[in-house]
Structure formats: structure tokens, C-alpha cells
Amino acid sequence: MDVVLSVATLSAGVRLALPVALAALGALLCERAGVLNLGIEGLMVSGALAGYLVTDATGSPWVGLLAGLLTGAVCGAVLALVVVGLGANQIVTGLAFTLMAVAATSFIFQLSFGIGQNPPRIERIGMPALIVLTLVVLAAIIVVLRGTVAGLVVAAVGEAPVAADALGYHVARTRYVATIAGSAIAALAGAVLVCGPLGLFIQNVTAGRGWVALALVVFAGWRPLPCALGALLFGLCDAVQLRLQGTSTEIPYEVFLALPYVVTLVALVLRGRNSRTPAALGVPFDRRLA
Amino acid sequence: MSAVATAIEPVEPFDAEPLDAGASGGAVVRRAVVVAGVPVVAVAAALAVGALLIAREGANPLAVYGEVLRGVFVAPRGLRNTAIGATPLVLMGLGLAIAYRARLFTIGAEGQFVLGAVVATAVATAGGVRDLPGWLLVPACIVIAAATGLVWSSISALLANRFNTSIVISSLLLTYVATAAMQWMIRVPIKDPASFVPASRVIGNAALPTVPGLHVHLGFLIAVALVPVAWLLMSRTRFGFRVDVVGHNPIALRANELPAGRMVVAVLALVGLLSGVAGYVQVAGVTDRINAEFSVDLGYTAIIVALLGRLHPLGVLLAGLGLAGLGIGFDVAERTHQLPSTLVGVIQAMIIIFVVVGDAVVVRLRARQERG
Numbered sequence: 277m278d279v280v281l282s283v284a285t286l287s288a289g290v291r292l293a294l295p296v297a298l299a300a301l302g303a304l305l306c307e308r309a310g311v312l313n314l315g316i317e318g319l320m321v322s323g324a325l326a327g328y329l330v331t332d333a334t335g336s337p338w339v340g341l342l343a344g345l346l347t348g349a350v351c352g353a354v355l356a357l358v359v360v361g362l363g364a365n366q367i368v369t370g371l372a373f374t375l376m377a378v379a380a381t382s383f384i385f386q387l388s389f390g391i392g393q394n395p396p397r398i399e400r401i402g403m404p405a406l407i408v409l410t411l412v413v414l415a416a417i418i419v420v421l422r423g424t425v426a427g428l429v430v431a432a433v434g435e436a437p438v439a440a441d442a443l444g445y446h447v448a449r450t451r452y453v454a455t456i457a458g459s460a461i462a463a464l465a466g467a468v469l470v471c472g473p474l475g476l477f478i479q480n481v482t483a484g485r486g487w488v489a490l491a492l493v494v495f496a497g498w499r500p501l502p503c504a505l506g507a508l509l510f511g512l513c514d515a516v517q518l519r520l521q522g523t524s525t526e527i528p529y530e531v532f533l534a535l536p537y538v539v540t541l542v543a544l545v546l547r548g549r550n551s552r553t554p555a556a557l558g559v560p561f562d563r564r565l566a
Numbered sequence: 567m568s569a570v571a572t573a574i575e576p577v578e579p580f581d582a583e584p585l586d587a588g589a590s591g592g593a594v595v596r597r598a599v600v601v602a603g604v605p606v607v608a609v610a611a612a613l614a615v616g617a618l619l620i621a622r623e624g625a626n627p628l629a630v631y632g633e634v635l636r637g638v639f640v641a642p643r644g645l646r647n648t649a650i651g652a653t654p655l656v657l658m659g660l661g662l663a664i665a666y667r668a669r670l671f672t673i674g675a676e677g678q679f680v681l682g683a684v685v686a687t688a689v690a691t692a693g694g695v696r697d698l699p700g701w702l703l704v705p706a707c708i709v710i711a712a713a714t715g716l717v718w719s720s721i722s723a724l725l726a727n728r729f730n731t732s733i734v735i736s737s738l739l740l741t742y743v744a745t746a747a748m749q750w751m752i753r754v755p756i757k758d759p760a761s762f763v764p765a766s767r768v769i770g771n772a773a774l775p776t777v778p779g780l781h782v783h784l785g786f787l788i789a790v791a792l793v794p795v796a797w798l799l800m801s802r803t804r805f806g807f808r809v810d811v812v813g814h815n816p817i818a819l820r821a822n823e824l825p826a827g828r829m830v831v832a833v834l835a836l837v838g839l840l841s842g843v844a845g846y847v848q849v850a851g852v853t854d855r856i857n858a859e860f861s862v863d864l865g866y867t868a869i870i871v872a873l874l875g876r877l878h879p880l881g882v883l884l885a886g887l888g889l890a891g892l893g894i895g896f897d898v899a900e901r902t903h904q905l906p907s908t909l910v911g912v913i914q915a916m917i918i919i920f921v922v923v924g925d926a927v928v929v930r931l932r933a934r935q936e937r938g
Contacts, residue, residue: 314734358922362930367671369922372873380915383906530753533749534742537742541731
């Protein structure tokens with residue numbers, strides 16, 4: 277148990293939780309507007325590579341974070357064009373986007389650094405700054421969703437697009453904005469992963485964390501604060517798992533590898549597809565048919 | 567169509583129409599053009615963009631694509647490797663195609679694939695069992711792998727029916743659990759004592775025999791034989807009809823025949839069964855043992871295969887062979903022309919992006935036409 281409770285493990289847990297928390301908040305924003313964004317994993321990878329390359333070029337990890345954010349916004353616009361503009365199936369589009377992003381980032385990364393050339397380590401941002409950044413994003417999302425008209429419109433569009441449209445709100449425009457903003461935050465999460473303590477881009481750097489983020493949103497019942505807390509739980513499990521890999525213990529470290537997913541699954545079962553699920557999640561809206 | 571009906575049953579692009587929906591003469595031809603048109607255009611567009619990337623690398627695109635074709639059709643073992651590479655994709659793609667026809671979006675084939683492989687390997691290499699003859703071990707392993715995948719996939723179905731959980735999310739979470747289980751299995755219980763890194767024991771007598779004359783393992787024949795079986799299942803049986811009903815109007819199914827929940831279990835069980843078998847076939851026909859690099863995201867590539875194949879068994883076979891061939895051919899072409907090894911992945915991903923976008927555009931255009 278002392279391994280589990282050590283300060284080093286706790287701080288590692290927070291470090292691992294930050295990108296997941298941000299990605300989950302981005303996914304949450306899209307989903308509250310009724311857009312199921314399965315491209316989160318791909319957005320994280322894209323943001324991670326953009327953050328890495330730009331930091332490497334400019335020497336400033338903050339510029340790298342900005343590059344990640346902008347990359348996410350651009351990718352989000354493309355995603356929104358397909359799922360909101362064309363009304364394509366959101367599940368298939370998100371999957372396809374993630375496959376594309378993973379392939380494209382591997383390709384660009386391979387082109388950027390020749391064979392035998394070691395990708396350089398980049399300038400890094402300290403933990404306190406990243407924790408503040410994450411808390412700011414969290415607070416901003418809570419305030420926007422709960423305290424502003426824009427937040428209420430997002431909720432209306434996610435719950436009852438036909439009614440929102442009848443009241444004169446722009447369903448498509450709202451979904452565009454939510455998808456672009458949410459995608460930008462998800463890509464920022466990738467950049468935080470790379471420009472933070474890691475300071476390096478490697479193949480498969482996100483290691484499925486985008487998918488964890490998507491599960492966390494359900495786990496948290498589409499509420500921002502539980503999203504962040506769930507991410508913390510995931511981060512701690514991850515930290516314990518990494519710590520145990522180095523030692524020989526009674527409990528195999530793979531248990532902790534699987535634990536966050538099992539916990540999420542149990543949470544899904546306990547929660548089910550309850551009334552908190554945005555009613556129009558994943559359903560395209562065509563105003564000419566309404 | 568009323569607003570409410572639209573909200574509940576949105577127009578879904580990719581499952582627009584199955585090839586064999588029973589129509590006559592010209593209609594069949596027209597439909598075939600629409601169904602096959604988007605993938606053909608998508609492949610052509612992806613290859614065109616690929617050509618630009620190749621030219622950017624300073625190579626001649628035509629020469630590279632020529633080399634890809636030569637790598638598949640002329641080079642020794644080109645066709646054989648393509649067939650072997652396509653085998654797990656076709657097996658999993660067939661199941662996924664049926665599930666997606668029923669609009670059950672499981673993305674957990676990867677986990678069922680890994681778990682089927684590792685459980686079958688564990689049994690086949692256990693003391694006392696490993697000395698049994700192959701003619702006994704191979705069928706036994708197929709059954710074990712099938713049952714493992716079936717059970718794992720059915721969890722998603724049962725949770726969906728009982729607790730209304732999302733199949734997309736639960737199947738994905740279960741994949742991570744399966745991968746963790748596999749990593750533990752090859753590190754502790756079934757680890758090869760002679761190996762420094764986590765790796766399972768060698769599959770031994772349970773290895774798949776090679777088909778005489780064809781130089782491919784038995785798994786390829788199984789995959790190909792299942793194509794017409796799946797086709798008949800979908801077009802000529804009550805099960806296939808119900809799958810399409812579940813996909814389009816589950817309420818009608820419940821009113822007339824049986825609870826949709828039972829169909830959810832049956833369809834996802836079928837996906838798991840095929841994915842589990844695919845896992846065993848891969849270890850027993852190709853890799854011989856399971857190590858950390860055993861799964862190269864084949865369960866996810868199979869999703870591309872199902873969609874590119876228009877959720878039709880024959881399409882799945884063609885798409886599986888096509889994607890595998892692209893990989894094999896580029897393996898050769900990359901070496902001769904010194905291209906980045908990640909290029910083929912980009913082209914494959916672009917194909918599916920273009921299919922998705924193309925489908926959405928076609929549905930949009932048709933809707934506009936109907937409205938006049």
C-alpha cells in the first residue's frame with residue numbers, strides 16, 4: 277500500500293490525468309450539443325504532433341500548445357462539415373477520422389526526421405502551469421454551460437433540436453461552434469501531453485487516452501466536474517500500474533492497466549443510458565426535414 | 567417523412583442498400599453502380615492523393631504503383647502473402663458487416679481477436695494437451711477461440727439489453743480489458759521460459775496445416791468458404807431478414823416477431839465468434855506465438871474492410887484482399903523506391919475517409935432529387 281500512497285505516485289497520477297481530463301472536457305462539449313465525436317483520439321494525436329513540431333521549431337512550448345489548439349480547431353471544422361453539414365453517420369466519421377489522424381501523424385513524423393536521426397527533446401512546461409491551464413478550461417466550460425445563454429442553447433440543441441429550431445436558434449451553427457471548440461480542447465490535450473513533462477513525441481503517444489476520455493464523459497453523466505475527477509481516478513490507476521511494473525508484487529500490474537476500463541464499465545452499468553444523456557446525441561439534424 | 571420519424575430514424579448513408587434487395591434487370595444494374603461507385607471513386611481518389619505524396623518524395627508515382635502491382639501479382643509469395651494478410655480481415659469483416667447492417671456499432675473485434683488467440687494458445691500449449699495430434703487440436707482450438715470471442719462480445723449485448731449501455735463504448739472498454747489480460751497471460755501463465763521478453767509458448771501441434779498446392783494456411787480457405795455462407799445467411803434466411811429489420815425498425819420487429827434484444831445478442835455473438843476464430847487463425851497460421859506485437863490493430867482495420875465492402879460479404883472479401891494487397895505491394899515498393907513505411911497507412915485511411923464523405927454526399931444529392 278505504501279507504493280500506492282507515495283507522493284511520487286500521486287503527483288504522477290495528476291500528471292497522467294491532465295491530458296485525459298482536457299480531452300474528456302472537449303468530448304463533453306461536442307456531446308452536449310448532440311455531436312458524438314469519436315475523433316477525440318485522432319484529435320489528441322494531431323494536437324500532440326503539432327505541439328511537438330511547433331515547439332521544436334520555435335523553442336517555445338506555449339506556442340506549441342497554441343499550435344495544438346489551432347490544429348484541433350481546423351480538424352474540428354472539417355469534422356463538423358462532414359457530420360453537421362453533410363449529416364454523415366457520426367460513429368463512422370469519427371472512427372475514420374481517428375484512423376486517418378493516426379496514419380497521417382505517423383507519416384508526417386517519419387518525414388520530419390530522417391532515418392537514424394533521433395527526434396530531439398523539446399522545451400517543456402512545468403506541472404503547476406499545466407494544472408492551472410486545465411482548471412481554467414474546466415472552470416470556463418462549467419461557467420459557459422451553466423451560466424450563459426450560449427450554454428443553454430448548446431443544451432437545447434443537444435436535447436431537442438427540432439424545438440430549438442422552432443424557437444429560432446441555429447441548430448447547425450451551434451453544433452459547428454461546439455464541435456470546433458470541443459475538438460480544439462481535445463487537441464490541446466494532446467499538446468499538453470507532449471509539451472508537458474514528456475517533452476517528446478513517439479508513435480502511439482496517446483495510447484488510447486482519447487477513447488478513455490470518451491468513456492469518462494458517460495461515466496461522469498455529461499457533467500464537467502465529475503469528468504475531471506474521473507480523469508484523476510484514471511491517472512492514479514495509471515500511475516500505480518506504472519509503478520508496479522518495476523517491482524514484483526502479488527498483484528499483477530495488468531490489473532491496474534485494466535482497472536480504469538473496468539471501473540468505467542461498472543459506472544456505465546450503474547448509470548445506464550439515463551436522463552442525463554443528451555436526447556439527440558448522435559442524431560443528425562436537417563432543418564429542411566423538420 | 568415527418569419530423570419525428572426523421573429524428574428517430576435518421577437517413578444513414580453507408581447502409582443505403584444491400585446489393586441483393588430483390589429487384590429486376592436495370593434496377594439491379596443501377597443499384598450496383600451506386601453501391602460500388604462510391605468505393606471505386608474513393609479508392610481512385612485515395613490513390614491520386616497518394617500519387618501526389620509519392621511525387622513529393624521524389625519518386626515516380628506510376629513506377630511505384632507498378633511496383634505495388636508487381637509486388638502482389640509477380641513477386642514470389644506476393645499473392646500468397648496477400649491471401650494470408652486478408653484472412654483475419656475478412657473473417658472479422660464478415661461479422662462486423664452483419665452487425666453494422668443491424669446498426670449495432672461494435673468496435674470491439676480487436677479485443678475478441680486477441681482474447682480468442684490467447685485462450686486457444688493457452689489450451690493448445692498446456693501440459694498433456696500439447697502432445698495431442700493436430701487433427702484433434704485444430705478443430706478443438708477453433709471451437710475454443712470461437713467460444714471465447716462469442717462470450718466476450720456478448721457481454722456488450724447483455725449490458726446493452728439489461729442496462730441500456732452504449733455498445734460502442736462498452737465494446738471498446740472490453741477491448742482494453744482483453745488486451746491487459748493478454749499481456750498478463752504472455753508474461754506469467756503461458757510465458758515461454760526461453761524468451762526474455764513476454765511471449766507465449768509456441769503453438770506447436772495446433773498450427774494450421776498448409777493447403778496443398780496453394781501454399782496458404784487453412785484459415786484462408788475457411789474465410790473464403792464463409793463468404794457465401796454469410797451471403798446466404800443475409801439474403802435467404804429469416805435471420806438475415808431480421809438483421810435488416812433490427813437495423814431499420816426495431817419496433818416493428820418487436821411488434822411482429824421477437825424482442826430486438828435477442829437479435830442484439832445473436833448478432834454480437836456472431837461478431838465475437840468470427841473475431842475469436844480470426845485470432846486463433848492468426849497465431850496458428852502466421853505468428854506461431856503471441857508476443858506484445860501480436861495485434862497490429864487488425865480489429866480496427868476490419869472496420870474499414872466492412873465499410874469499404876458495403877456491408878456485403880462479397881464486398882468484404884474484395885475489400886479485405888484489396889487492403890491486404892495494398893499493404894503487401896507497398897512493402898516491396900517502399901524498399902525499392904525508399905519511401906516512408908507509413909505512406910500505405912495514409913492511403914488506406916484516405917480510402918475510408920472518401921467512402922464516408924462520398925456516401926454522405928450521395929445521400930444528400932438523392933434527398934435533394936426526391937424533394938425536387
